[in-house]
Amino acid sequence: MTAAASARILVVDDEESIRTLLAFPLRRDGHEVVTAADGAEALEQFDRTKPDLVLLDVMLPGVDGFEICRQLRGRSTVPIIMLSARGEEGDRVTGLEAGADDYVTKPFSVRELRSRVKAALRRAAMPAAVTAETPPVQIGEIVIDPDRRRVTVGGDEVELTNLEFELLTTLAYAPGRVFTRDMLLERAWGGSAYRERRTVDVHVLHLREKIERDPKNPEYVITVRGLGYRFRDADD
Structure with a gap:
């Protein structure tokens, strides 16, 4: 489809x-x-x-x-x-x-x-942040393969929903860049109209539970207080 x-x-x-x-x-x-x-x-x-x-x-x-x-x-x-x-x-x-x-x-x-x-x-x-032609990327223990829509953490495959996958790829393919909640709503949900910013927080929580060793102290998806989220970069 x-x-x-x-x-x-x-x-x-x-x-x-x-x-x-x-x-x-x-x-x-x-x-x-x-x-x-x-x-x-x-x-x-x-x-x-x-x-x-x-x-x-x-x-x-x-x-x-x-x-x-x-x-x-x-x-x-x-x-x-x-x-x-x-x-x-x-x-x-x-x-x-x-x-x-x-x-x-x-x-x-x-x-x-x-x-x-x-x-x-x-x-x-189709994911919003990447296409099937985008090459796989590895960040720490996480490997993202857009062509297969496959994510592994420490060699173990994790099953993400479409939204979780798009949130992850949006952040991971722009490490260090801060995305506001409105930006993430636009990228992953296709627009911020009719939607609340709290929606992003809940899905980020789910994503962290699947890819972080300690979701309460995340290594990958970092909260930028008062703004939104970013993915870890080489300086983290």
Whole structure:
């Protein structure tokens, strides 16, 4: 699938009217839409249809969307956008920590939904910071191979989501350069519109947990207080 190609999108919401509302603009954009009304059906549809992206409501009967997100993330790096009427920061952070790529608060406009879906599909198709022709790079114990979208730490392969991979390559291929949160939103998410800077912090936390020996005292992804993040350079 390329960024411009049609995609198969799984829409998970317990209200039929919402599923219909979400599906209409997606189908109009040329995407195939499959739906599920609860968590169990979502997992079944995911395994059966192999979607390119999941729109997942938080408030589901039985098992909530946060837990379904964790289960989906445990088996795939497919982009997941969570939908919720609960806009509190704690809920957004919970969704991102569960493995969601993005979190959209209801009510939202069709334009916003289409923008976020388009950006997520574009990220999944091609990393923003590098291309497949970019040569591998080694920094300390980390080896990044963009052609294979493969990252190893100390010889052991680590599985990164699309967003984690793009954050890593954006930073690692410009060692020492400071990236603000807005810059990282632009590079990895395709734009800062509709998104909060806290989103970057949560995904950096996930990335550190996978590549750092001590995530609380990172050697590679360095916080620049009041500005953003940078990757270690030769002087560190």
